[in-house]
Amino acid sequence: MSELIVKNLQVSVVTDAGTKEILRGVDLTVRSGETHAIMGPNGSGKSTLAYSIAGHPKYTVTGGSVTLDGADVLEMSVDERAKAGLFLAMQYPVEVPGVSVSNFLRTAVTAIRGEAPKVRTWVGEVKAAMASLNMDTAFSERNVNEGFSGGEKKRHEILQMELLRPKIAILDETDSGLDVDALRIVSEGVNRVKSNSDLGVMLITHYTRILRYLKPDFVHVFANGKIVEAGGPELADKLEEQGYAAYTSA
Amino acid sequence: MSSLTTNYLAPSGREEAWRFTPLKRLAGLADPSTSTSSEVTFLFKSGQSPQVDFKDVVSSTLPPTYVSTDLITNRVRSESLTTSHLKIAKDAQLTEPIMLGRNCTGKPQTARLVIEAGINSVATVIIENQGAAQIGEEIEIIVSSGARLNFVTLQEWSSEAIHLGQHHAMIAKDGEFNSYVITVGGSVVRLNPTVDFTGEGASANLFGLYFATSGQHLEHRIHVDHKIANAKSRVNYKGALSGKDARTVWIGDVFIHKGADGTDTYELNRNLLLTDGARADSVPNLEIETGEIVGAGHASTTGRFDDEQLFYLQSRGIPSEIARRLVIRGFFAEIIGKLNNEVIQERIMDRIDLELAQVGV
Numbered sequence: 001m002s003e004l005i006v007k008n009l010q011v012s013v014v015t016d017a018g019t020k021e022i023l024r025g026v027d028l029t030v031r032s033g034e035t036h037a038i039m040g041p042n043g044s045g046k047s048t049l050a051y052s053i054a055g056h057p058k059y060t061v062t063g064g065s066v067t068l069d070g071a072d073v074l075e076m077s078v079d080e081r082a083k084a085g086l087f088l089a090m091q092y093p094v095e096v097p098g099v100s101v102s103n104f105l106r107t108a109v110t111a112i113r114g115e116a117p118k119v120r121t122w123v124g125e126v127k128a129a130m131a132s133l134n135m136d137t138a139f140s141e142r143n144v145n146e147g148f149s150g151g152e153k154k155r156h157e158i159l160q161m162e163l164l165r166p167k168i169a170i171l172d173e174t175d176s177g178l179d180v181d182a183l184r185i186v187s188e189g190v191n192r193v194k195s196n197s198d199l200g201v202m203l204i205t206h207y208t209r210i211l212r213y214l215k216p217d218f219v220h221v222f223a224n225g226k227i228v229e230a231g232g233p234e235l236a237d238k239l240e241e242q243g244y245a246a247y248t249s250a
Numbered sequence: 251m252s253s254l255t256t257n258y259l260a261p262s263g264r265e266e267a268w269r270f271t272p273l274k275r276l277a278g279l280a281d282p283s284t285s286t287s288s289e290v291t292f293l294f295k296s297g298q299s300p301q302v303d304f305k306d307v308v309s310s311t312l313p314p315t316y317v318s319t320d321l322i323t324n325r326v327r328s329e330s331l332t333t334s335h336l337k338i339a340k341d342a343q344l345t346e347p348i349m350l351g352r353n354c355t356g357k358p359q360t361a362r363l364v365i366e367a368g369i370n371s372v373a374t375v376i377i378e379n380q381g382a383a384q385i386g387e388e389i390e391i392i393v394s395s396g397a398r399l400n401f402v403t404l405q406e407w408s409s410e411a412i413h414l415g416q417h418h419a420m421i422a423k424d425g426e427f428n429s430y431v432i433t434v435g436g437s438v439v440r441l442n443p444t445v446d447f448t449g450e451g452a453s454a455n456l457f458g459l460y461f462a463t464s465g466q467h468l469e470h471r472i473h474v475d476h477k478i479a480n481a482k483s484r485v486n487y488k489g490a491l492s493g494k495d496a497r498t499v500w501i502g503d504v505f506i507h508k509g510a511d512g513t514d515t516y517e518l519n520r521n522l523l524l525t526d527g528a529r530a531d532s533v534p535n536l537e538i539e540t541g542e543i544v545g546a547g548h549a550s551t552t553g554r555f556d557d558e559q560l561f562y563l564q565s566r567g568i569p570s571e572i573a574r575r576l577v578i579r580g581f582f583a584e585i586i587g588k589l590n591n592e593v594i595q596e597r598i599m600d601r602i603d604l605e606l607a608q609v610g611v
Contacts, residue, residue: 054565057557082567094562098580107576108566143580144562160566 002069002085002167002200004030004053010063011045011052022048024225025064030168032198035214037236039205040222041244046204047091049222050172054088055081068168083112085167089157089174096144101156102126104144105163112164129162133189150177151186158189168200169193175210187213208240223247261321270499270531272467275438277358277384277412280321290352290359290385292334295378297348301339301371304348309333312364314390316418320442323416326388330362336375340368340394347374347402347591354383356410361387367399367425374400376594380435382408387415393425395449400428402589406601407435409466416442421481423449430589431487433460433468434601440469447481456485458500459585461602462528463609464493471501472517476510482544485517488585490578490602491528493609502534506546514544521552522581524574525609575603 011023022045030036040046052059053066055078066073068084076084096104105126110116117125127137133155145153154174161169171190175183187210193199203214211233219235220227221244228247229235260281261268268280278284294304312333318324338344352361367373371394393399405413413436419427433439445454460468474483489498502517521530534548555577563573579599586595 056561077570078561078564079567079569079573082565088565090562090565094556094558096559096562096577096580098583099576104563104566104576107568107572108563111569111572112567164566 001198002032004086004168004200004202005067006049006053006064007066008064009049009052009061009066011048011059012062013048013059021062022059022225023052026226028202028220028227030200030202032167032200033194034218035194035201035203035216036218036220037203037205037211037216038220038222039208039236039239041248042206044222045225046222047172050088050170050202050204053081053170054078054086079111082164082166087161087164087166087169089154089161089169089171091173091176093145093148093153093157095146097146099144100141101144102140105140105160108160109163126163129159132192133159134185135159151179151182154178154182154186155189158186158193162189162193165197166199168202170202170204172204173206174203175205175207183210184213190214208236211236221247267320267471270469271440272438275412275467276414279325279358279384279386279412279414282325284358288355288357288359289330289332290354290361291332292350292352292361292363292377295349295351297344297346299342299344299346301342301344302348303335303337303339305335306332307335309362315392316390316420316446318388318416318418320416322386322414323388326360326362326386330360333362333364336363336365338367338371338373338399340371342368342371342373344371344373347376349376349378351378351380354381354385356382356384358384359386361385363387364390364392365399365401366392367394367397369394370396372398374402376402376404376591378404378406379413380406380408382411384412385414387413389415389417391417391419391427393419393421393427393452395422396424397422398426398428400430402430402594403432403441404594404598405433405435405439406598407439409435409437411436411439413439413441415440416444418444418446419454420446420448421452421454424451425449426453426455428455429457430585431456431458431470432598433458433470434598434605436466436468438467440467440471442471442473444473444475445483446475447478450478450480452478453482454484456483456487457585457588458487459582459598460487460489460498461605462489462491462496462498463605465495467497467499469499471499471503473503474505474515474517476504476506476513476515479510480512481510482514483517484515486585487519488582489520489530490522490524490581491530492524492606494527496528498529499531500533502548504536504546504548506536506538506540506543508539511540511542512544513540513546515546517548519550520581522578523552523554524578575606578602578606
């Protein structure tokens, strides 16, 4: 049983125009097995929340706390956060030229598990995970995210999640840029990991479309840098009908 | 050898060809008033075959087949009494690479080598440069018609070495010349890989990798001369720099003369600055006298470590020093992967890793 607790999180970025406050006191708790949908309009700070928790250097935490099972996440380096059990599936996965997917996956899994995976079982493990995401095995010889289609990038993110076995995963707009088939495959991947483990999921999305495949236990409406309303799955239905206007016009 | 018979002058540093080079650090190799102590010949290390002939000859029996305006080349020609001559027989299909080396004294020396790849031959020649040296060299490379020659020169010198050289390839009809210039060692290395096409259908692929740490000056001046129609050239050099006063210079001159119709050329130089205080100069030049070409282009970029790449790797649990190493290995993979020799590939990357660890990147 794991627990990610975000308390009164305040985050700013430094831009050419000066310091800009983006998160204005976010409170959120995600536990093992739970799926939380964070929904909100563009520019509301949803992705900032994801990247701040993962430790992107662009963001400065000016107040509040983030803990994972009591450990201070904000004190950890980026790789320590991953080792502690956090995973961020990115909206725009980064290309790393000259580094093959297989080398990358093996290096990451070695770092997270603390020892190199056994060659015999490892090859099978990767193959099985790739097959279930409809990924060709030739994929592992390609360079990380280089020349990948939008769908391939997202599948590659979920593949990593499956192999790295995090406690809490943040999926940042994983549904963006996916057609219906890719969305279904990626969602099935997340559901499979959830059914095989006790993964807690923080699902950041603009649209309700992905919620047909990934059923949230909790829905949070995010606007203007904080959570402005929280509820159950029914809140997503309300957003589907009424949009975000009620939250942004204030 | 100390007598000076040629009429060349020491560069002042204002010349285009020398304006980037630290003349005070050349141990007099570029200064005619300073004598070179000796000459050094190449040693045959491995790759023996009945179709390979290697011997030292009196230089006057193997006169240069092209005119050079390069100061160092002319000095080497005038002061090297002995020339090493490597001949690969016509139609030879060599699977094992020919490895050459030499034992330099660490005092100013000259060296001259002529490589002749016979008609329709296929071979790989690897020159290993290690230890201390102060050397001026000329390597003349004759690629006969239909031949394919892979030429690898590895500059793994120790940190005090000085290496100034011209590597001139002449490529006949349908010949293919692939060169790999790998420079990771030395105090000052200044190499001029130059190419002339002597027959149609010839092609040259010039690849380079250099890694400069604090105080190193690594300079590569490429010149590809398209005088003949329907020849093809590709240049791709990649460099990384780390530490105070790490310095690299890359010059890429491509000249497409009138009548060189059907020329196809592209040159590329990328530099990665790993720390502050390093400087990379990158100067591509393209001169075109005919419009009847297949293509001609160049690109040059110099940038810093991509923080987004590092974040991505670290967010998967990979510690920052391993992430940096992965990114640098990845940056060089495009070049090093083409070497097709795992032992050398690993040796070069291990050296880069070691130097990276020493400077704390």
